[in-house]
Amino acid sequence: MLELATPVNSSKVTIEIGGIAARVASADMAFLHMLEDRYAGFVSSRADADFDFHVDLGEAGVADPDAEVSVTQRSGCWTVERGDFRAEWEPATRHGRIRQSSNPYSIDALLRILHSLLLAKQGGFLLHAASAIRNGKAFLFAGASGAGKTTIARLAPGDVSLLTDEISYIRKSPNGYSACGTPFTGELQKLGDNISAPIAALYLLAKGPKNCVEPVPPAEAVRALLSNILFFAKDREMIGALLHSACEFVGRIPISRLTFVPDFRVWGVIE
């Protein structure tokens, strides 16, 4: 018989993004089912997890994805607070707790923050960018809201696998950088494919009268990259690591400005 969904296992759901698994436990099965639906394609059956979170559901406030978030570290413990949730975790024990109401947005924010901190320590980062794989190579399309991330994703030909139209997941390895699929969606409201590939190029998006690709000088590329990296911690060591990562990335990955007309021909200049 065809299985329509992965069964919930012992009131826990493991969400694996970029090879990092966060196991979420809750006494509320309806909440876990909601997470399974929200993160379909990223729910993992791994027995081990890189992080364990226990969710305490309650009236923790109003869920506002645009509210200011506070990320602090004290005595080895990270605390993340926003109007709608409060979370704490210890990297040493790899355990944490989150108090939130029964909504999918709070834990989504926590996962973005958790992964941004973990990636920062490994030379990677989350980037405001659409990303896609074509012919075994990943391409990133960075820009603020309205720059054209979702447009580029919508225009992708059939042989392109979409990783995300909003938040790209960049991992560093000894051989270079790879982009991984994420469940973090933009206007497209479509989860990315849970696959990865080496990054071939990053394009800074701009809409214009014709399709055009121009190289971007390194310093400008670093500035543009940093303005699109998601980062939340006001921590000197982490900021230093972030600056280092951005410079390393620019030194290894071609960065260009892609001015484009929003029609299918734009994919003809992406290589």
Place this chain on the structure above:
Amino acid sequence: MSGKLYVARSSQVAARKLDDEMMIMSAPDSTLFMLNETATIVWETADGSTPLDEIVMAKICPQYDVAWSEALQDAEELVRQLAGHGVLLLSEEPLATASPPRSVQP
């Protein structure tokens, strides 16, 4: 300015030089500053113990064809701007920096 002005790099920033441009990133608000050549000289020599007028005299005037008073005026304006953003510390007394800024090596 009546007295000496001492400048020191804040410990709350990370810095990295790329293609002769110094990039400074502030930890409190993640703001990125790109310093030009002369600003980079001031940044690199801001040790908290060398007065700004001596930095200008020793490092900037010989390199650029500019009068000391004019260069000093520009340098003062620059360091006050950077101090306003928390990138530099200013004092009329020598400064002892608690810890050096994080310098990110290539």
